[in-house]
Amino acid sequence: MHFLILNGPNLNLLGTREPEVYGDTTLEELMQLCAEWAGVLGHTTTALQSNHEGELIDQLHAARGVVDAIVFNPGALTHTSYALHDAIASIDIPTVEVHISNVKEREEWRAESRIAPVCVHTIYGRGTEGYRDAIAHLHYRAVSPPVSISYGPEPHQVGDLRIPNGEGPHPLAVVVHGGFWRHQWTRDTIEALAVDLTNRGFASWNLEYSRSGLSRCDASDDISLAVATRTLLAHDYPIDIGRTVLIGHSAGAHLALEAAAATPVAKVVSLAGVTNLVRADSEGLGRGATTSFLDGAEPGPHCPTELLPIGVPVLLVHGTDDESVPVSYSDEFERDALARGDSVQYLRLDGVNHSQIIDPNHSSWVKVATLLEESLLSE
Numbered sequence: 360m361h362f363l364i365l366n367g368p369n370l371n372l373l374g375t376r377e378p379e380v381y382g383d384t385t386l387e388e389l390m391q392l393c394a395e396w397a398g399v400l401g402h403t404t405t406a407l408q409s410n411h412e413g414e415l416i417d418q419l420h421a422a423r424g425v426v427d428a429i430v431f432n433p434g435a436l437t438h439t440s441y442a443l444h445d446a447i448a449s450i451d452i453p454t455v456e457v458h459i460s461n462v463k464e465r466e467e468w469r470a471e472s473r474i475a476p477v478c479v480h481t482i483y484g485r486g487t488e489g490y491r492d493a494i495a496h497l498h499y500r501a502v503s504p505p506v507s508i509s510y511g512p513e514p515h516q517v518g519d520l521r522i523p524n525g526e527g528p529h530p531l532a533v534v535v536h537g538g539f540w541r542h543q544w545t546r547d548t549i550e551a552l553a554v555d556l557t558n559r560g561f562a563s564w565n566l567e568y569s570r571s572g573l574s575r576c577d578a579s580d581d582i583s584l585a586v587a588t589r590t591l592l593a594h595d596y597p598i599d600i601g602r603t604v605l606i607g608h609s610a611g612a613h614l615a616l617e618a619a620a621a622t623p624v625a626k627v628v629s630l631a632g633v634t635n636l637v638r639a640d641s642e643g644l645g646r647g648a649t650t651s652f653l654d655g656a657e658p659g660p661h662c663p664t665e666l667l668p669i670g671v672p673v674l675l676v677h678g679t680d681d682e683s684v685p686v687s688y689s690d691e692f693e694r695d696a697l698a699r700g701d702s703v704q705y706l707r708l709d710g711v712n713h714s715q716i717i718d719p720n721h722s723s724w725v726k727v728a729t730l731l732e733e734s735l736l737s738e
């Protein structure tokens with residue numbers, strides 16, 4: 360694939376422009392990184408920047424027939440330009456909107472995007488690494504196109520379903536991303552793993568859910584609803600829901616464990632999981648993320664440790680070098696779950712950090728995937 364990385368007004372000043380908001384990476388350095396990120400996935404890039412709306416429109420038009428996917432940061436034109444909206448709508452090239460800063464938590468006018476409705480995804484508030492995530496998302500949706508399946512009426516009550524080759528019925532992996540329940544972290548962050556599961560023979564359903572920071576967060580209800588309604592998938596797709604594994608990363612592991620305690624599944628996997636909400640709340644894990652997520656509610660009723668026994672075989676996976684969720688969360692959960700009679704398997708991985716655990720190319724994931732294949736792939 361050939362990517363266009365397009366940047367709008369004032370982004371030529373990256374590195375010196377409000378570094379407390381946009382960081383100190385220059386545009387040139389960032390475009391070099393984009394070439395490297397795309398290169399790792401086997402793709403090439405062209406980087407362009409303009410301070411002029413008309414020129415950006417011309418560049419979008421010129422991309423037709425030349426470019427397979429676009430990563431676009433239109434700067435402040437995001438918030439005003441219907442002309443850019445129409446240009447993207449006209450060219451039929453999948454485009455991801457990217458912002459370095461958290462546009463939903465700055466001035467009110469920045470929360471509005473004119474181009475979002477015609478983009479395949481919007482990424483913001485992840486610093487310059489948002490460009491890396493945009494490239495990865497465009498890659499994965501091209502190599503393994505998902506079908507979006509809603510599990511409720513809200514726009515975020517949706518999951519990307521991928522069905523493996525072969526006749527089936529296939530076991531189902533329900534995947535729940537992490538990000539401390541905060542709205543800037545979405546399911547693209549765990550898409551590589553969902554695609555890998557599908558390549559291994561699992562139907563994967565990568566869920567979105569309500570997140571905190573914008574409005575009330577009902578993530579627990581969302582994941583429980585999705586898990587309960589997964590039976591509907593089996594009407595239309597060759598899926599054996601009797602072989603459902605729920606896989607959550609970080610805060611998504613909390614949600615997976617909570618949902619598994621309510622709706623039995625074949626297995627639940629906690630990857631670097633926030634397994635104890637009472638502890639996370641009291642020690643301000645993730646810079647107060649648990650407290651924001653709870654929004655005044657008591658942690659106990661949502662806390663996997665308090666919900667023990669889960670009643671479903673649990674696979675705990677945690678790296679000793681986890682910088683976001685200390686490995687002691689899984690150490691303690693293993694001890695408590697065994698004491699309450701749950702069946703627990705624990706992969707405690709030396710030297711592995713929080714994000715390596717969801718990198719399908721990392722040795723830790725290969726170990727997890729092999730265990731899942733052994734227990735769920737053969738009937």
Ligand code: DQA
Nearest residue numbers: 369432434435458459460469
């Ligand atoms: C920006 C956010 C816009 O609101 C702002 O006008 C920019 C940069 C970002 O990358 O965070 O120029 O798109």
